[in-house]
Amino acid sequence: MSATDYTAAHGFSQLLRYQNNYPALGTGVLLLVEQSHNLLGPVVPDALLQYQSAYQINLFGDYPDSQDDVPSAIFAAIFAILMFLHLLIFMINISRKHRFWLSLGWVFYCLMRVIGFILRIIWGKDLSKTKIGITDEVFLILPSILLTSLNLILAQRIFTWRHPVGGSRRLFWNFMITLYVVVLGVIALTIACAASPYVHFLSQKNYLRYQKAVQASAVLIVLYSLTAISLLALAYFFKPTRKDENLYTYQPWWIESFKTFYFVKKNAVREAEETFMKRNHNHRHAIRVIAATHHHYNTVEGLTNERGDLTHNTSLWIICITTLLIFVGSICRCITVFQGRYQKNSSKLCAPVAMYICWGLFETVINLLYIIGRVDLRFYRPDRLPKKVRSIITAEQSLEHSDEEYEYYTTETETEGEYDLEDDDFGFYQPRNTYNNRDSEPRRDPNRDKFILEAKEEDESDSEEFHF
DSSP states (O other): OOTTTOOHHHHHHHHHHHHTTOOOTTOOHHHHHHHHHHHHOSSOOHHHHHHHHHTSBOOTTOSOOGGGHHHHHHHHHHHHHHHHHHHHHHHHHHHTTOOOTHHHHHHHHHHHHHHHHHHHHHHHHOTTOHHHHHHHHHHHHHHHHHHHHHHHHHHHHHHHHHOHHHHHSHHHHHHHHHHHHHHHHHHHHHHHHHHHHHHSOOOHHHHHHHHHHHHHHHHHHHHHHTHHHHHHHHHHHSOOOHHHHHSEEEOOTTOOOOOTTOOOOTTHHHHHHHGGGGSOHHHHTOEEOOOOSOOOSEEOOOSOOOOOOOOSHHHHHHHHHHHHHHHHHHHHHHHHHHHOOBGGGOOGGGSHHHHIIIIIIHHHHHHHHHHHTTHHHHTOOOOOOOHHHHTOOOGGGOSOOOHHHHHHHHHHTTTTOEEEOSSTTTTEEEOTTTOOSGGGSOOOOSSHHHHHHHHHHHHHHTGGGOOO
């Protein structure tokens, strides 16, 4: 190093490094700041702060300064407004007994964004506040992962609506829960490995290990951002099966529109639940799915059909566009992580403007799509019926068959079995080649009650072959 480059800041930093067993350059900045305060007093010179910042690992959005005050304040205000809108929609829905709990997820997400941009302003005024800087990075990275998780839940509801059998299976739910648990592990890995070089002195070998761990977590975050689109692709690549079409689904029929300023009628959910008091077992235990008027399945119909054409083309576009915007931000951060440069040699992708576009502008558009597109209506799944309704025993004890069951029996003749729909033994399952003539069938006893009892036992023995 030439004499002109050997500044007082460089000499002082080298002194501190030798004093601490000569760690890798750029590590232990929290300890270096504390030691600098002990040697130089409460105020660390700007030249020393700039020197230490120049040898820190590059960040997506770079290290803040006074020029970050205005854009950070603008986006903090924008996300505060978005948080208020999400909370307002949630409160109106709650007052009408329309419980869409994902709205609280977006409220919490916006709150994290507000905190992240405010901390960036505070950190930019004094880079020696390393603890605030670490907290700021956490609150800037985590909201995008949370947004991806909420998007995946929306895609999961689309999948269950199209494939009610597969989407309601325990195997599918266990897979999704396992995925969310893995993501929590990735979040913990990201925070620990990204913060440790700032908190501890590390050797060059260990420093590289931490960088590789952060790179691995960045790749996993990029892949995770694409899970919502992947689930949609699976939902439409595989066509619904016969079991999907025969299974009863419970849709929120009281939702009449997906318009921006539409809200469901008060107590419409409670009135719908009361109608199940007199419904049969298949209706009360139907799979709960999102609202739609274009379907090919047995659905539990409500008391009214006065609603518009509730299609999900717009819903699919909302998920696709939001996933793409989240993916752009994730891939940009992943590139900066793999560059692994010092801050003084960072690329243009690390400039603050890139961060404000991806984590500010793009995510503002995402939230506007959620609010204007009314995802609280499009992706609302009915609440579970009250226990007193689910515990009622009605239709399964009767030989009277509903219109839906009659239609199911008649369509089943084309595939698995034949059904005799005569008055004497209506709706009882008779497999092919079991009864080749009428003489081998059970005859009606003069005592009709005895015949009904025998028929009921036969119907119960074959009940496992029906899936409503």
